Amino acid sequence: MTRAFVVCPGRGSYNATELGYLRRPGRSTLPEVVAAADAIRAAMNLPTVSSLDGAPRFDPQTHLRTRHASPLIFACSVVDAALIDDRFDIVAVAGNSMGWYTALHVAAALGFDDAFRLIQTMSLLQEEHSAGGQLIYPLTDEQWRPDPAAADAVERALAEVNAAPEPIAWWSIRLGGYAVLAGSDGGIAGLIERLPVVQRGGRQYPMVLPGHAAYHTPLLQVTSDRAVETFADLHLKPPRVPLIDGRGHVFKPLLTDPAELYRYTFVHQVTRTYDFTHAIRVGLREFAPDCIILLGPGEQLGGAIGQVLVADAWDGIDSREAFSARQSTAPFLLAMGRAEQFARVSAVA
Numbered sequence: 472m473t474r475a476f477v478v479c480p481g482r483g484s485y486n487a488t489e490l491g492y493l494r495r496p497g498r499s500t501l502p503e504v505v506a507a508a509d510a511i512r513a514a515m516n517l518p519t520v521s522s523l524d525g526a527p528r529f530d531p532q533t534h535l536r537t538r539h540a541s542p543l544i545f546a547c548s549v550v551d552a553a554l555i556d557d558r559f560d561i562v563a564v565a566g567n568s569m570g571w572y573t574a575l576h577v578a579a580a581l582g583f584d585d586a587f588r589l590i591q592t593m594s595l596l597q598e599e600h601s602a603g604g605q606l607i608y609p610l611t612d613e614q615w616r617p618d619p620a621a622a623d624a625v626e627r628a629l630a631e632v633n634a635a636p637e638p639i640a641w642w643s644i645r646l647g648g649y650a651v652l653a654g655s656d657g658g659i660a661g662l663i664e665r666l667p668v669v670q671r672g673g674r675q676y677p678m679v680l681p682g683h684a685a686y687h688t689p690l691l692q693v694t695s696d697r698a699v700e701t702f703a704d705l706h707l708k709p710p711r712v713p714l715i716d717g718r719g720h721v722f723k724p725l726l727t728d729p730a731e732l733y734r735y736t737f738v739h740q741v742t743r744t745y746d747f748t749h750a751i752r753v754g755l756r757e758f759a760p761d762c763i764i765l766l767g768p769g770e771q772l773g774g775a776i777g778q779v780l781v782a783d784a785w786d787g788i789d790s791r792e793a794f795s796a797r798q799s800t801a802p803f804l805l806a807m808g809r810a811e812q813f814a815r816v817s818a819v820a
Contacts, residue, residue, distance in 0.1 A: 479552075501554070541569050564710070569590070571717060603656060606652055608669075617648070632665065640655070654688065687717075715754055751779045
């Protein structure tokens with residue numbers, strides 16, 4: 472069997488090119504997943520997942536709104552996970568940010584209904600108690616090799632912005648070759664003022680992430696408190712496969728205390744930095760997978776994963792060029808959002 476490390480994407484993975492994702496070849500074989508999600512959304516007087524995915528056009532004001540985006544991404548990822556062929560032995564599961572909630576379900580720590588209600592309710596709480604924002608900034612050169620000057624610029628900007636008595640900006644997500652920073656409105660403005668403007672792949676940075684709050688920072692403490700109250704009776708179980716969190720900690724089958732998993736999910740994960748980079752490194756080093764399977768929708772997270780591989784020169788992949796060459800012959804990263812790679816992974820392709 473092929474040893475696979477499964478990664479669940481977070482916000483930003485469902486965009487205009489993903490519209491209709493749940494109706495793509497193969498995915499319509501699991502109508503019960505979408506029907507279950509639709510039923511929960513309908514009971515909450517929210518547009519169904521199927522109606523959002525089946526809309527005639529992509530509307531950023533609708534599709535990127537937290538209450539819609541997170542459940543839509545979750546449903547797409549869950550369908551993809553269910554379609555992974557039995558020839559793959561899933562040795563570990565991780566997620567990025569919102570993808571942590573998906574990972575809880577994929578690793579069987581939560582049933583579908585509980586996981587969907589969790590992600591739907593958290594998205595509503597985040598909207599209700601929204602604070603601050605996020606921006607993204609590159610930490611590598613064009614070949615995805617670490618750029619020490621960019622890393623120094625980030626730390627210097629954070630130190631200067633936080634020179635006041637109370638901190639107003641933080642690391643939000645360590646995302647491969649990117650720093651996702653978050654803070655109050657003043658903190659974000661201060662970071663934009665101090666970070667050198669750079670171009671990568673035709674985009675200018677620092678770049679504010681529209682519709683995002685200061686996730687994974689102390690500014691989300693009220694959201695954390697409300698979540699603890701709301702999900703006091705949530706039935707978390709030890710995962711069936713190793714589950715890697717945003718600290719790089721591994722929750723292992725049979726050895727996991729559900730109370731510890733609960734505390735991480737609703738306290739640390741909400742209010743502290745999510746280290747996706749470290750989670751990927753732990754998955755690679757501790758579980759030695761033959762491949763990484765990135766669930767859909769989209770494939771944007773593939774770049775961040777590739778940057779971790781390059782930073783560690785994993786299996787000789789020491790540049791973006793080397794990564795692309797490997798992907799074109801015997802891909803190590805299998806992104807189910809890509810039709811040709813979906814065909815390599817799926818039992819129905």
